[in-house]
Amino acid sequence: MENYLTSLITETPFQGRQLAITLARKSIAEIQTDPETRKKLRSDYATDTQQLIASAQIIALEFQTIAAANDYWRK
């Protein structure tokens, strides 16, 4: 798998948020390595509220890490 994470540092909080989403997606791709299967599965969880909510939990967890790494973009 290509190196999808060269740094946790981002310029803005919004970019940090996008990185959190990328990390969440890449975790799925690390476990289910077949792109075709992932594509099919994706239509499942995007219309299932329980799974949408669980996906949002991962994003929240990844963002905690990224926000701390960036000292919350305070400066």
Add this chain to the structure above:
Amino acid sequence: MENYLTSLITETPFQGRQLAITLARKSIAEIQTDPETRKKLRSDYATDTQQLIASAQIIALEFQTIAAANDYWRK
């Protein structure tokens, strides 16, 4: 998607709470990009206690990040 997060800093804890809710909602919108589908799904999870509780968990996680960013509004 528009930039929905320009800063993690809020004036009050209550505003921080509202930001946590916004972030949770935007995560859902990033995964399920069709507004019509989201609207339909929303009526599902708002009446399903299990999903309501899971949604509250995301808000709690996002708020952890925001509260730390604001040094817990201690000053």
Add this chain to the structure above:
Amino acid sequence: MENYLTSLITETPFQGRQLAITLARKSIAEIQTDPETRKKLRSDYATDTQQLIASAQIIALEFQTIAAANDYWRK
């Protein structure tokens, strides 16, 4: 919605615990805004152990934030 969070600082750990419970409840109320529906749903999750446990998880997460804000009431 009224401002239900003016400060994360409480005098005692027990008050911090009560605040954690308030925050958990308010998250539910932010998503399901109809009090009548919430009342009805409440009787559901209070007798469903799985949902009781999930609710306790939210309280634990909210309390983590409040306890850190109060420097764990160490002084």
Add this chain to the structure above:
Amino acid sequence: MENYLTSLITETPFQGRQLAITLARKSIAEIQTDPETRKKLRSDYATDTQQLIASAQIIALEFQTIAAANDYWRK
């Protein structure tokens, strides 16, 4: 409800662990206030592995807070 949390500080890590379990139980009691119902529900979740595991998650979360409060009993 009586004040079940006068301090997060404990003498030993093991006592901290016991406090984590107490907090988890009290959260349940705050939501389901009827002792008879709780007693009945308890036999349910103690034999359901999924709920046992979810309960252990709450204990882990509460213990994170207590361990930090005690500076991990390092001294």
Add this chain to the structure above:
Amino acid sequence: MENYLTSLITETPFQGRQLAITLARKSIAEIQTDPETRKKLRSDYATDTQQLIASAQIIALEFQTIAAANDYWRK
């Protein structure tokens, strides 16, 4: 129950990992106190991927605490 946690400090990260697993197991034992029932339940969750994954989540949470206590074994 015997004192299964005399210290959070371990010599190596791997020992910290083993302690995390011990803590997760002991939480289950605190809730389901009958060893025979636990043994029976164990064969259930060890072959149910959903529960295996949930168990791994507890280990991750306990390890966060232990790793912080040991200052991540940096020195």
Add this chain to the structure above:
Amino acid sequence: MENYLTSLITETPFQGRQLAITLARKSIAEIQTDPETRKKLRSDYATDTQQLIASAQIIALEFQTIAAANDYWRK
């Protein structure tokens, strides 16, 4: 079980990510010790979105620990 964790320190964030995945996998292996059973179970959870998402949550949690250990690779 062999020592699969000699250090939490990695050279790059991407290596930290790979370590997070290793830790998640090893937790499963510690609970379900039979490799044949694990192999069979793996095909289950890799095609079940709910379990894929739960697995991604573990990776997020493990990565929080590893990222903190490496001071977020800031230097």
